[in-house]
Amino acid sequence: MSTQRSVRTHWPKNAGKPESGSTMQGVLRIAPILPLLALLWSTPGDAQTGSEPFPAQADEVAIAALRTAEISKVTKGQGGRSLAFKITLADGTRGYFKPQQSFSAAHWYSEVAAYYLDRELGLGRVPPTTGRTFRWSELKDAAAHDRRVSELAIAQDGTVRGAFIWWIPEPLKRIRMGRQWERWVRVQPSLPISPYQRPVDYRADLNRRPGIREATDPGRPIAGAPDTPGRPAELSDLIVFDYLTQNVDRWGGDFTNVRSRGPDGPLIYLDNGAGFWLGEQRLGLMEARLKALQRFRRSTIEAVRKLDIARFAERLRSDPLAPVLNHKQLDGLALRRRAVLEHVDAMVARFGERQVFAW
Numbered sequence: 001m002s003t004q005r006s007v008r009t010h011w012p013k014n015a016g017k018p019e020s021g022s023t024m025q026g027v028l029r030i031a032p033i034l035p036l037l038a039l040l041w042s043t044p045g046d047a048q049t050g051s052e053p054f055p056a057q058a059d060e061v062a063i064a065a066l067r068t069a070e071i072s073k074v075t076k077g078q079g080g081r082s083l084a085f086k087i088t089l090a091d092g093t094r095g096y097f098k099p100q101q102s103f104s105a106a107h108w109y110s111e112v113a114a115y116y117l118d119r120e121l122g123l124g125r126v127p128p129t130t131g132r133t134f135r136w137s138e139l140k141d142a143a144a145h146d147r148r149v150s151e152l153a154i155a156q157d158g159t160v161r162g163a164f165i166w167w168i169p170e171p172l173k174r175i176r177m178g179r180q181w182e183r184w185v186r187v188q189p190s191l192p193i194s195p196y197q198r199p200v201d202y203r204a205d206l207n208r209r210p211g212i213r214e215a216t217d218p219g220r221p222i223a224g225a226p227d228t229p230g231r232p233a234e235l236s237d238l239i240v241f242d243y244l245t246q247n248v249d250r251w252g253g254d255f256t257n258v259r260s261r262g263p264d265g266p267l268i269y270l271d272n273g274a275g276f277w278l279g280e281q282r283l284g285l286m287e288a289r290l291k292a293l294q295r296f297r298r299s300t301i302e303a304v305r306k307l308d309i310a311r312f313a314e315r316l317r318s319d320p321l322a323p324v325l326n327h328k329q330l331d332g333l334a335l336r337r338r339a340v341l342e343h344v345d346a347m348v349a350r351f352g353e354r355q356v357f358a359w
Contacts (some may be wrong), residue, residue: 001285007325008345013053022317025038025239034099035210038300046135049217052122052123052124052125052266053124053125053265053266053267053268054124054125054126054127054128054262054347056119056122056124056278058128059119059128062093063128063130065091065093065162066089066093066095066128066129066130066132066164066281067130067132067178067320069089069090069091069093070089070090071087071088071090071134071138071245072088072089072090073087073088073143074086074087074088074138074139074141075142076142076143076144076146077096081088081103081106081151082098082101082103082105082106082148082151082273083097083099083101083140083143083146083148083151083152084097084098084099085097085099085139085143086167087164093166094166094167095164095165095166095167096164096165096167097132097134097162097163097164097165098162098163098164098165098273099134099139099140099152099153099160099161099162100152100153100160100161101148101151101152101153102151102153103148103151105249105273106273106274107274107275107276107277107331108131108161108162108172108273109131109163109165109244109276109321109324110246110247110272110273110274110275111129111163111165111272111323112129112130112131112163112271112316112319112324113245113275113276113316113324113325113329114126114129114241114245114247114269114272114275114276115127115129115130116312116315116319116324117241117244117245117312117333118241118269119270119315120304120307120311120312120315121241121300121303121304121307123237123241123269123300125237125241125266125267125268125269126268126269126272127165127166127167127168127268127270128165128166129163129164129165129166130163130164130320131161131162131163131164131275131318131319131320131321131322131324132161132162132163132164132321133159133160133162133320133321134159134162135158135159135161135327136152136154136160137158138156139160145169147288149322156236160323163273165256168261168268170261170262171262172259172260172261172262172268172270173260173262173263173264174254174255174256174259175227175231175255175258175259175260175264175267176254176255177222177223177226177255177258178220178221178222178224179215179216179217179220179221179222179223180222180223181223181235182194182196182292183223184223184226184231184235184295185231185232185236185239185293185294185295186233186292186293186294186295187294187295187347187351187355187356191292193205193206194215194216195285195288195289195292196215196239196250196251197213197214197215197250197251197252198214198252198253199248199285199292200286201213201215202250202285203216204292214252214254221335223356227264228264230359231267232295232358232359233297233358233359234267235258235267236293236295236296236297236300237267237297237300237319238250238258238267238269238339239289239293239305240290240293240296240300240301241269242275242286242289242337243274243286243289243290243336243339243340244304244333244337244340245272245276246275246276246277246281246283246286246332246336247272247273247274247275248274248283248285248286249271249273249274249275250271250273254304257270257271276300276325276329276333278326278328278329280329281329281331281332281335281336282332282335282336282339285311287339290339290340291343292322293343294347294351294356295355295356295357295358295359296344296347296356296357296358296359297357297358297359298357298359301340301341301357302325304337304340304341305341307337309330309334309337312330312332312333313325344356
């Protein structure tokens with residue numbers, strides 16, 4: 001499956017202001033919550049102290065708007081394999097709606113579950129996300145004659161459900177790390193074949209097929225020092241998180257799905273739809289990505305140790321489209337949680353705590 005869907009189409013360079021048609025009544029209604037909104041709309045510089053990009057205390061405001069506010073404007077998402085919609089709500093909130101569809105790497109429920117898991121772990125890296133149902137008639141004109149409409153799961157009552165994701169206002173910077181960046185998250189510097197690339201490229205490298213692939217392209221520079229001191233720890237967290245969610249669509253495409261909130265800003269987790277698969281609960285590619293990871297942030301692993309699957313399931317039941325995940329998917333998450341902890345314990349036994357818990 002492709003890993004080259006452009007994140008840039010999901011997150012604008014300018015979020016703009018509320019539509020001019022917003023009424024004074026709407027302005028007065030949201031005025032009391034502006035201080036909380038400011039937490040969500042903080043500049044990248046505000047996050048350099050180590051705080052999470054999306055503070056949990058501001059979630060309630062964003063989620064309430066995404067769940068209940070009426071549509072003011074709809075446009076079709078530009079680029080990307082799956083069909084999605086940029087939506088401006090009546091109160092000025094903007095979001096990106098990823099509807100349920102048959103394209104295999106576009107799981108609306110994975111986007112929603114990733115948000116709840118992120119908050120359960122206390123990471124604050126996934127933008128506020130909720131399940132929502134819209135009337136297809138509200139989206140149809142924006143879709144126009146797009147051939148992907150046939151892939152949408154439009155219900156008999158004329159509605160379509162999906163993940164509604166808060167739109168980040170500032171530009172997102174692609175983090176191009178260069179070849180052999182993996183040594184930042186490893187005790188052993190060498191890694192003969194990197195699993196942190198597109199699945200098709202990883203298989204080609206495993207099978208020693210000829211050709212130049214992104215991870216080994218000599219035209220790309222060797223990675224030097226990280227762009228920020230905290231970047232290696234953030235990348236380690238991301239790999240652990242993607243393993244838990246089974247998100248296979250992170251690497252490749254010139255790091256299009258590895259972005260920070262502004263230049264030198266905190267790493268954020270975008271495009272979480274290619275996860276929580278209904279079939280196999282431990283995928284070979286994801287196992288390879290976990291096994292290649294040897295350095296961890298201690299607080300993140302402690303959060304994984306404390307992860308209560310039943311409590312997480314309770315979080316999911318609060319979503320308008322609950323239950324979001326089925327029992328098999330929840331059991332799979334528990335299985336992967338144990339696998340992370342077993343791997344970390346094995347690394348500690350092999351290299352020692354000081355080497356493994358680098359942050």
